[in-house]
Amino acid sequence: MSSPYQSIVIIGGGVIGSAIAYFLTMQQPGSNVTVVERDPSYARASSALSASSIRQQFSTDINIEISAYGIGFLRNVGTLLACDGDVPDIGLHEGGYLYLATPTGEATLCENHALQRQHGADVALLGPAQLAERFPWLALQDVALGSLGLSGEGWFDGYLLLTALRKKAQSQGVRYVADEAVGFDMVASDGVQHVNAVRLQSGAVLPCRYAVNAGGPWAATVAAWAGIGLPVVGKRRTVFHLASPATLPGCPLLIDTSGIWLRPEGRGFICGFAPDAGNDADFAPLEPEYAAFEERIWPTLAERIPGFEALRMQGAWAGYYEMNTFDHNAIVGLHSACDNLVFANGFSGHGLQQCPAVGRGLAELMLTGQYQTLDLSPLSIERIGRNAPLREKNVI
Template sequence: MFKTTAARACRIVSNSRKLHKTCRLSTENQGENPIRRTLRILRDDIKLIKRPANEEDYRRMLDREFPRFCDVVIIGGGAMGSSIAYWLKEKTGVDGIRVVVVEEDNTYKTCSTALSVGGLRQQFSLQENIQMSLFGAEFLRTLKKRFGPDADVNFHPNGYLLLSSEAGAQQLIDNSKLQTELGAVNMVLTKNQIKERFPWMDVDDVAVGCLGLEKEGWFDPWSLLTVLKNGAHKKGAQYINAKAVDFVFQNREDIIVEGVEQGNYEAINELVVEMPNGERRTIQFAYCIIAAGCKSKEIAEKARIGTGSGMLSLSLPVEKRKRYVYTFSCRENAPTLNTPMVVDYTHMYFRREGLGDTFIAGMSPEPEDEPPTDDLEVDYSYFDEKIWPVLVKRVPAFECIKVNGGWSGFYEYNTYDMNGIIGPHPYYTNLYLATGFSGHGIQQAPAVGRAISELILDGNFQTIDLTRLGFDRFIVEKPMFELRIV
């Protein structure tokens, strides 16, 4: 028998043959004719053995076939899901485990990744977030070495400048100390030092600021998604355009779970997907990873997370939140080309966009100002009423600006503590989560992908210990809040 507890429900199968065996055994007792099942498995094995010698032809063969079974199925093909797929294949090779990525929208037109502003910073108060961002910077630095000379995300190393009022000054200073101890490179500036470096800024109400000097800036999120997806695909990960709609449950008397009467445990080892033509198919898996952004809670509920009893009564606290980004022009006395990403203590931010006179700006709304999430329409009155007054106060030259346009995107907002949920679910032995990053996902995707691959293939975290960011913190009621950080 296999026993799992609330502290950790993690059965690790570390080589591909065992993963395939686990997946195939899951078809037993589900009504499939034994002879048909045997013939199907033999046919699939023959296809894998008699594979084309050319790797590109092999990938095309996989893409033509619907994956009836796989070792790992990843729900969500954005930056997070693609990073996980890449790292799983990077660690096992083309001939290793079979990885399938299920993505509902292969155009990515409403994907949080594609609509992100692409920031990268180490200015956090939690060690885990600092370390993940440091690795993100290293990942971008070595992009060409890892993916080839054409890999580029147009990184702008201008850094972040976080401003603090007197109320948050000491916390910002303490945060900076931790960041530098872990390897970040930044500097705490007095209001006079800020004014000297950036004379176009009004700092009368600012106590201190923290300026990232290295490893911080911004990049093109679409390019990073493309690099990660292509990298995963070249190593043999299979992407299918489908919507995850349900799971198939199987009674497992050999698994004992704390709080569940013996013999009543129901496992999941099959995902139901809906194809673009409306046809429903199933994918058997050894492991499933939910990395579906703001749709993660909806998918988790298909696995009875939040609708069941015991550990399954706890919901995945991830909601869809809409955020606006506005573009505007400032032609006279504009901030200079070395302008960092300025993050005001009011939660307003702005930075340059390109080398011309264009800037972008946004602001996290107060709870009473949360916009509706039924579409991606942009409310320009929010800029006029909420953002522009703060912009003008901080940069007087922004008194005369022209709003050129804007866009909106969805956050996978963790309502519990606004930090990522990374790792196994405590009830299921084979379900992992990578969601709830609340706007930080694009910069943390490389580290999270590596971390999830370590959990599945090695049995535990090998590089950055992200245990405190697991689902268990909801059970033991230990939130992981950032302090004085947006």
């Protein structure tokens, strides 16, 4: 069904919605794009509460290819998103990720490494002796192998990326509306739905050629307006800010065998963990899980990094992972039941690093009818209907 309208309405102005808006108006200047964002302060948005890191060490082709493009984009943000003489600096630090594996996890690390190397990722496997030489502050008694990103991995200021994308998109003509989308005006033909317009809380109605669901953790509500079930929920994740007299030269983003992660931040560190399934309610209040620090994180880190005996927690914050409970991977593109509702959801903790490739790909899809550069169809929502999960082994 073709639409009489030209405009594209994006629901949600976090990094995903803003990246799509930026790429739409970059690829086709003059495109009519509106972003509807109910909270321009982004107080609860994942994009503002993130650990803002990027890695190449994924276990699926598509995620590795997405990251390869992502790091190139992040390296060039100063040029790509320069605006009115303002050259954004997101402070990208390519400190690498270091995955540690026990003997049980060694084979998986090797398998992942082979796939990552096939895609040209700059990663190296290090045995205990090499690890000890490079990171003498690590205790390695239970470690069989480590996988280290030598370049292309690290961390940056995610909030700055969001504001730079938004500002650049606005300079290219994108309109941001501070309002809440509350529903769709739909029509149907031959059993296929079509979104005619997006209705807003203020009473405004925005006719659209495409509507884009970039609602982050709240994306399932938007999908439900089109009668589509989306297995995406908000899962609280706490980030702890730490101070320690110990310095850890060359400290990468460390993924411990326990699943706890740690990386440098300013003069201290930040770290986090994944709660056990039984203690991981949907949309738990965004209160940090302070108890987990004493009970779980501090003992584990002090064992892994003996210099951390005198570790102090300085503070903590919590945000939602927009968790795809089906297979922990992004859900991207159109659904066969609705010909103009575009999904960009379920990033499950990877959305900041994936926003450049997904923004570019979805802009291509809407402007030309297909992906032109990187084929994002492995992330299509249809895999849910086919019960064909895309398994990512490296979920943090």
